[in-house]
Amino acid sequence: xxxxxxxxxxxxxxxxxxxxxxxxxxxxxxxxxxxxxxxxxxxxxxxxxxxxxxxxxxxxxxxxxxxxxxxxxxxxxxxxxxxxxxxxxxxxxxxxxxxxxxxxxxxxxxxxxxxxxxxxxxxxxxxxxxxxxxxxxxxxxxxxxxxxxxxxxxxxxxxxxxxxxxxxxxxxxxxxxxxxxxxxxxxxxxxxxxxxxxxxxxxxxxxxxxxxxxxxxxxxxxxxxxxxxxxxxxxxxxxxxxxxxxxxxxxxxxxxxxxxxxxxxxxxxxxxxxxx
Numbered sequence: 301x302x303x304x305x306x307x308x309x310x311x312x313x314x315x316x317x318x319x320x321x322x323x324x325x326x327x328x329x330x331x332x333x334x335x336x337x338x339x340x341x342x343x344x345x346x347x348x349x350x351x352x353x354x355x356x357x358x359x360x361x362x363x364x365x366x367x368x369x370x371x372x373x374x375x376x377x378x379x380x381x382x383x384x385x386x387x388x389x390x391x392x393x394x395x396x397x398x399x400x401x402x403x404x405x406x407x408x409x410x411x412x413x414x415x416x417x418x419x420x421x422x423x424x425x426x427x428x429x430x431x432x433x434x435x436x437x438x439x440x441x442x443x444x445x446x447x448x449x450x451x452x453x454x455x456x457x458x459x460x461x462x463x464x465x466x467x468x469x470x471x472x473x474x475x476x477x478x479x480x481x482x483x484x485x486x487x488x489x490x491x492x493x494x495x496x497x498x499x500x501x502x503x504x505x506x507x508x509x510x511x512x513x514x515x516x517x518x519x520x521x522x523x524x525x526x527x528x529x530x531x532x533x534x535x536x537x538x539x540x541x542x543x544x545x546x547x548x549x550x551x552x553x554x555x556x557x558x559x560x561x562x563x564x565x566x567x568x569x570x571x572x573x574x575x576x
Contacts, residue, residue: 302316302317302318302384302388302561303315303316303317303388303391303392304561304562306562306564308500308505308507308553309505310361310362311359311360311361311482311500312358312359312360312361313357313358313359313360313500313507313555314357314358314360314392315355315356315357315555315561315562315563315564316355316356316357316358316371316384316385316388316389317353317354317355317384317561317562318353318354318355318356318371318372318383318384318385318388318414319353319354319371319372319377319380319381319382319383319384319410320351320352320353320354320380320381321351321352321353321354321378321379321380321410321558322349322350322351322352322379322380323349323350323352323379324348324349324350325337325340325341325344325348325350327528328350328352328515328516328527328528329525329526329527329528330526330528331525331526332525336522336525339518339522340516340518351560352515352516352558353558353559353560353561353563354371354372354380354383354410354557354558355555355556355557355558355559355561355562355563356368356369356370356371356385356414356557357369357509357555357563358389358394359483359500361482363400363480363481363482363483364400364401365394365398365399365400365401366399366400366401366402366403366483367399367401367402367403367424367427368403368405368498368509368511368555369402369403369404369405369411369412369511369557370385370402370404370411370412370413370414370415370423370424370459371383371385371410371411371413371414372409372410372413372414373385373412373413373414373415373416373423373459374413374414374416374417374418375413375458377409377410377413377455378410380410383413383414385414385423386414386417386423396423396424396425397424397425397426398426399424399426399427400426400427400428401427401428401429401430401479402415402424402427402428402429402430403430403479403483403485403498404429404430404431404435405488405495405496405497405498405509405510405511405512405557406435406491406492406494406495406496406511406512407431407435407436407439407456407460407492408492408512408529409452409455409456409459411511411512411557412455412456412459412460413455413458413459415429415459415460415462415463415468416458416459416461416462420458420461420462421462421467422462422463422467422468424468425467425468427468427469428469428470428471429463429468429469429470429471430471430473430479431470431471431472431473432472432473432474432475432477432485432494432496433472433473433474433475433494434475434493434494435492435493435494435495435496436470436472438492438493438494439456444456445457473485475487475489475494475496479498481501482500482501483498483499483500483501484498484499484501485497485498485499486498486499486508488510488511488513488539488543489532489535489536489539490513490530490531490532490533490534490535490536490537490538490539490540491511491512491513491527491529491530491531491536491539492512492531493531493532495511495512495513495539496511497509497510497511497513497543505551505552505553506547506550506551506552506553507552507553507555508543508547508552508553508554508555509555510543510554510555510556510557511556511557512527512556512557512558513536513539513540513543513556514540514543514554514556514559515527515556515558515559516558516559517556517559517560517565519540520544520565523537523540523541523544524537547565553565553566
């Protein structure tokens with residue numbers, strides 16, 4: 301089972317490896333200089349490919365069950381095989397119809413594909429699907445349905461159809477909104493125009509789900525490494541630098557969508573990860 305439990309006070313977080321991307325280093329970080337590329341090359345497997353898990357997080361508390369992103373879904377994405385999120389949830393005894401909220405950090409295909417099941421219907425029929433308004437409006441622009449961008453538009457339409465047509469509930473919120481007593485959105489723009497993080501509060505520890513604000517742990521030391529599909533590279537660098545400073549100051553636990561599984565960067569001296 302590709303799941304790891306992470307207790308945080310009276311909140312339980314479960315990391316689920318939904319799928320995996322296996323790019324060449326320069327496919328992800330095209331601006332690397334030779335010295336930086338050699339750092340990543342040490343982690344590459346035969347053929348020079350890196351391994352980037354696609355990780356989805358379940359947050360369980362007295363406020364219900366929240367899913368942070370939905371993974372690849374039933375169809376492959378680039379070199380990533382179809383996702384296994386629904387299968388793992390079933391193995392964990394978490395019925396998909398018991399998920400109360402799906403929070404999308406952003407609307408790239410490997411974060412929204414799992415919002416539909418194999419038949420194209422809502423995978424989480426009773427969940428409120430929460431998106432920052434500016435992110436939804438950006439990807440709703442007709443330009444993504446033009447022939448040259450059809451690979452984006454087709455993925456968006458397929459993954460979000462049940463939400464767009466009203467088969468599943470959609471909540472458009474403003475950047476920085478507090479969703480509940482425990483959960484609050486944190487603006488992390490740059491990777492996409494309204495990319496968001498999710499903070500958990502009231503647990504005695506600072507915790508933040510950062511989506512794709514960083515793709516690799518080495519970006520903590522090299523925030524200038526920009527991802528090929530960062531919409532605004534300069535702003536993404538600024539966001540990463542601020543995020544790193546804040547995490548160091550608050551001794552925050554960071555949960556990333558593509559860090560080595562289970563995707564957790566912890567302050568020194570903290571432990572408590574249990575493999576499911």
